Amino acid sequence: MSSKEKIKSTRRFDVCPVTETSAGIPLKEVYGPQDLENVDYKNEIANPGEYPFTRGIWNNMYRGKLWTRRVFTGLGSTADTNARYKYLLGKGASGLYCFGDTITHQGIDPDHPLAQGYAGVSGVSIVCLQDMYDLFDGISLEDVSVSFNNPCMAATVVYSAFVAYAEDMGYDLKKISGSILNEPIHLVYSMFETNAKPLDLAAKLATDVIEYSIKNTPRWHPIAPNAYDMHEKGANAIQEMAFTIAIMEEYIQRMIKRGYDIDEFASRVNVFGCACDIDFFEEICKFRAARRVWAKLMKEKYGAKKPESCRLYLSVHTSGNSLTVQQPVNNVARVTLESLACVLGGLQSFDPAGYDEGYYILTEHSALTSLNIHNILAYESRVASVADPLAGSYFIESLTNKMEDEMFKIINEINDMGGAIKATESGWIGSEMDKELIKEQKEIEEKKRIIVGMNEFIVSKEEEVPIEVGRDRPLEEQMATSKKREDKIKKLRETRDKRKTKDALENLREVASKGEGHNLVPLMMESLRAKATLGEILGVIREANGASYDPYKVLQYSL
Numbered sequence: 001m002s003s004k005e006k007i008k009s010t011r012r013f014d015v016c017p018v019t020e021t022s023a024g025i026p027l028k029e030v031y032g033p034q035d036l037e038n039v040d041y042k043n044e045i046a047n048p049g050e051y052p053f054t055r056g057i058w059n060n061m062y063r064g065k066l067w068t069r070r071v072f073t074g075l076g077s078t079a080d081t082n083a084r085y086k087y088l089l090g091k092g093a094s095g096l097y098c099f100g101d102t103i104t105h106q107g108i109d110p111d112h113p114l115a116q117g118y119a120g121v122s123g124v125s126i127v128c129l130q131d132m133y134d135l136f137d138g139i140s141l142e143d144v145s146v147s148f149n150n151p152c153m154a155a156t157v158v159y160s161a162f163v164a165y166a167e168d169m170g171y172d173l174k175k176i177s178g179s180i181l182n183e184p185i186h187l188v189y190s191m192f193e194t195n196a197k198p199l200d201l202a203a204k205l206a207t208d209v210i211e212y213s214i215k216n217t218p219r220w221h222p223i224a225p226n227a228y229d230m231h232e233k234g235a236n237a238i239q240e241m242a243f244t245i246a247i248m249e250e251y252i253q254r255m256i257k258r259g260y261d262i263d264e265f266a267s268r269v270n271v272f273g274c275a276c277d278i279d280f281f282e283e284i285c286k287f288r289a290a291r292r293v294w295a296k297l298m299k300e301k302y303g304a305k306k307p308e309s310c311r312l313y314l315s316v317h318t319s320g321n322s323l324t325v326q327q328p329v330n331n332v333a334r335v336t337l338e339s340l341a342c343v344l345g346g347l348q349s350f351d352p353a354g355y356d357e358g359y360y361i362l363t364e365h366s367a368l369t370s371l372n373i374h375n376i377l378a379y380e381s382r383v384a385s386v387a388d389p390l391a392g393s394y395f396i397e398s399l400t401n402k403m404e405d406e407m408f409k410i411i412n413e414i415n416d417m418g419g420a421i422k423a424t425e426s427g428w429i430g431s432e433m434d435k436e437l438i439k440e441q442k443e444i445e446e447k448k449r450i451i452v453g454m455n456e457f458i459v460s461k462e463e464e465v466p467i468e469v470g471r472d473r474p475l476e477e478q479m480a481t482s483k484k485r486e487d488k489i490k491k492l493r494e495t496r497d498k499r500k501t502k503d504a505l506e507n508l509r510e511v512a513s514k515g516e517g518h519n520l521v522p523l524m525m526e527s528l529r530a531k532a533t534l535g536e537i538l539g540v541i542r543e544a545n546g547a548s549y550d551p552y553k554v555l556q557y558s559l
Contacts, residue, residue, distance in 0.1 A: 017448070022279040022440075023236035025402055031394035039397065044292070048346075048387040052295035054288050054400065056346035057311040061387035062378075066094070067342070068145055068349035069374040071367045072317065072357075074099030074123035076473065076481040078134035081124040084367070085139060091368060092375055095178075097351055098135070099123040099149040099361075100158065106551065107154050107195035109535035110485040111493075113554055119485040121478050122361065123149075126158055127534040128492060132165035141171050146178035147315070147349070149273075151226045152195040153541075155182035156205040157534045160524035163217060168529075179221035179271050179315070182206050185247050186230055188424050194551045195538075199421060201545050204516055207254045212521040214265045223251060224271040224315065231275035232321045234437030237282050238403055241290040242410035243429055244272055245297065247420040249411075252302065258517070262302040266309035270294065276338045276350065277319040282403075283338070285396060287314055287345035288388075289403035293411070316342050316350035320357045327453035329467040331355035332369065339373050343383050344390055356469045365468050489533060496531035502559040504530035505540050512544035 020026050028035075039045070046052060049059030058064055071088055073096065075081045085096050101123035103115045109127050110119035119125045126135070150158045159180050166176055184202035187193055196202050206223060213222035227235075227244040235243060248269065255265050272290070276283050294312035298304040318338035323331045335352045342350040352373045354366035362370065378384055390396045417423045424430070443449035450456045473481075504527040511518050520541065527537050539549040539557060549557045 021237070021282040021399070022277065022449075023238045023282060023403075023406075025282075025399065025406070031398055033394065035394050035398040039401070044401075045391065045397065051299070051307060051310055052292040053311055054292045055388035055391050057291070057313065057348070059387070061346060062343075062384035063387070066378050066384060067347055068095035068315075069093055069371065069378065070095040070097040070147060070349060070351040071370050071374075072099060072351050072354065072362055073097050073367070074101065074149070074361065076120035076124065076478060077485065078124060078126065078131045079137075080120075080481070082135055082137055082139070084364070085136075087364065088367065088371060089139070089144070091371055093371060095145045095147060095349060096139075097147050097149065098126075100154065101125050103127075104150065104154050104158070104534065105152050105195060107152060107535065107538045108551070109489050109533045110482065111489045112535060112550075112552075114552055115482075116486070117479055117482050119482040121482060125485045126150075126161070127489060128531065129161050129164055129528040130492075132161050136165070141166055141169075142175040145349075147224070148178070148180040149226075151181040151229070152184050152187055153202050153205055153538055154195060154534055155180050155184075156209050156521065157524055157528070157537050159209050159213075159222070160521050161528050163212075163521075164525040164528050167525075173217050174219065176217050177219040179224040179273075180209070181226045181273055182209050182223045183225040183247065183251075185250065185420055185424055186226055186243070188430070197551075198545065198547055199425065201542070201547070203250060203254065203421065205520065205541070207251055207258070208519045208521050210251060210255060210265060210269060211258060211260075211519055214260075214268050218268070221268055221271040221313070223248075223269050224273045227272050227274040228317050230433065231277070231319065234433035234435075234440070236436050237277070237279070237286040238406045239410060239432060239436065240275065241272075241286060241293070242407040243414075243420070244274075245290070245293060245407070246411050246414040246423070249297075249415070250420050253419075254516075256302075262298065262304045263306045263309050266298055266302070266304055267306065267311070270309075270311060271313040271315060271348075274314055274316050275319045275321075276316045276342050276345075278322045278334055278338060280337060280341050281396065281399060283341040284345040284390065285399040285403050287342075287347065288396075288400045289407060290314070291346075292400070292404050293407050297411075313348045314345070316347055318342070318350065318353045320353050323353060323355070323358045324451060324454050325358040327459065327464050328355055328358065328469050329465040330453055331358070332373075332467075335370065336373050336377075339377060340381075340383065343377055344388075346388055355467065359469050363468070363470065492531060492533070498559065501527075501530045501532050501536075505532055505536060505559060508537065509540040509544045512541045 045054050048056040073084050101120050103119045104126050184196040187196035209222045213220050225244045227240045230243055231240045291312045295310040298310045318335050332355045339352045352370040354362035356366045414423045508523040508527050543549045
């Protein structure tokens with residue numbers, strides 16, 4: 001071969017083009033002792049398990065207990081999801097994740113005219129008490145934690161159904177552990193906005209769950225604000241945590257107005273459901289900074305005296321937004337890096353996204369791959385053996401400090417506006433996320449942000465490394481599942497004791513009309529036991545508070 005025919009590297013002298021974090025924090029080439037001058041180790045960093053919990057909330061971290069290893073789950077019918085739960089538990093999962101379908105999130109039932117063909121398609125359909133029996137059949141609730149992804153007003157009904165089921169099965173409620181997202185304020189910027197309004201009513205119902213839970217399910221986290229959704233809508237790492245903390249202050253203040261001391265409930269409202277994106281060090285520092293911000297707010301602003309009130313538990317679903325439909329095999333590397341950041345950031349639980357999340361909800365194969373990312377990190381890599389191994393790095397500590405400062409700036413700005421609800425209703429939070437989303441998209445288009453396989457290092461479809469990508473169930477089967485769900489709810493309405501159901505709902509309506517001081521969880525449980533549905537329960541609560549029975553104004557109350 002002649003010299004003219006030889007292939008030459010065009011990237012031999014490439015340099016790293018990155019000069020700032022994804023959130024826009026400038027990065028120096030080298031960090032040193034001068035970057036940590038005047039840092040008070042005891043008050044600003046401290047040992048793991050000590051205030052302000054920068055280095056983690058437990059002194060021995062994963063030597064004491066590994067993170068909870070969940071995998072995203074939500075399949076059609078409750079029986080389908082139950083089968084997947086048993087499969088994952090048999091493969092090493094230590095917690096269960098329950099993602100509700102679009103219909104559940106919207107607060108309507110599978111037989112609603114607008115629900116046709118959608119029930120159980122993008123998650124599991126949960127609308128009545130029997131669904132809990134089917135969902136957890138053969139699974140001991142005292143021996144596994146359960147995380148429900150129900151962020152809208154439906155969360156109150158789902159929690160009520162879960163507790164009613166646990167009581168009816170004879171479980172000790174003090175041994176039940178897990179969480180429910182149960183945070184509607186952020187939904188104003190999502191596809192589930194309809195079931196987050198009226199916003200004040202939605203926040204009231206979320207607070208009811210907090211109040212009921214601290215008295216009856218003390219190991220349960222009754223609200224786990226969904227920072228993940230805000231990230232996927234455009235919020236950068238700093239905004240993601242700052243917006244979420246500001247939102248949580250709304251619920252803290254509501255609980256204080258109900259007469260509770262901060263130390264009576266802070267230790268149960270301290271779980272955030274976050275994202276973890278591909279900017280490795282920024283994500284680690286985001287988690288460290290958020291713990292410090294939360295601890296300082298609880299102690300300095302709200303007067304918390306108990307250490308547990310100042311601990312922030314962090315849970316993550318690795319970023320679906322970071323994954324690509326091009327060369328999906330590359331997503332395994334992305335998810336693994338993001339999962340490693342979760343471990344090094346000291347998280348309490350996380351679920352790695354499926355490599356095929358750009359296409360569909362996880363299949364059995366992609367779910368097992370995600371679970372084994374957990375297992376490799378936990379049992380092979382040895383990265384969990386030392387608490388906060390990155391502590392003391394000039395770069396890590398400097399970036400943590402900077403992110404803390406920026407988070408506080410945003411939180412204070414929101415407080416100056418009158419709080420997160422007002423900042424949401426005014427459109428300010430949405431506008432800030434839109435700006436970041438546009439900035440990110442522009443960086444991708446201009447190749448300032450490289451996405452391998454999408455805007456650089458592109459190969460043809462034929463050249464892609466093969467990996468199985470496909471629907472867990474054929475579309476026809478999904479449609480059949482939706483029809484079965486519709487028929488099941490219709491049969492429930494036909495065969496139940498209508499007088500008993502109506503009496504329970506009218507009792508709920510009467511108390512719901514009395515306002516903030518009346519907790520509705522016990523009456524929701526009573527209605528569920530009388531075979532009322534999620535749509536009916538939320539409908540009478542809406543009507544009692546001056547809103548339409550049906551959020552889409554299609555149906556009328558008919559019992």
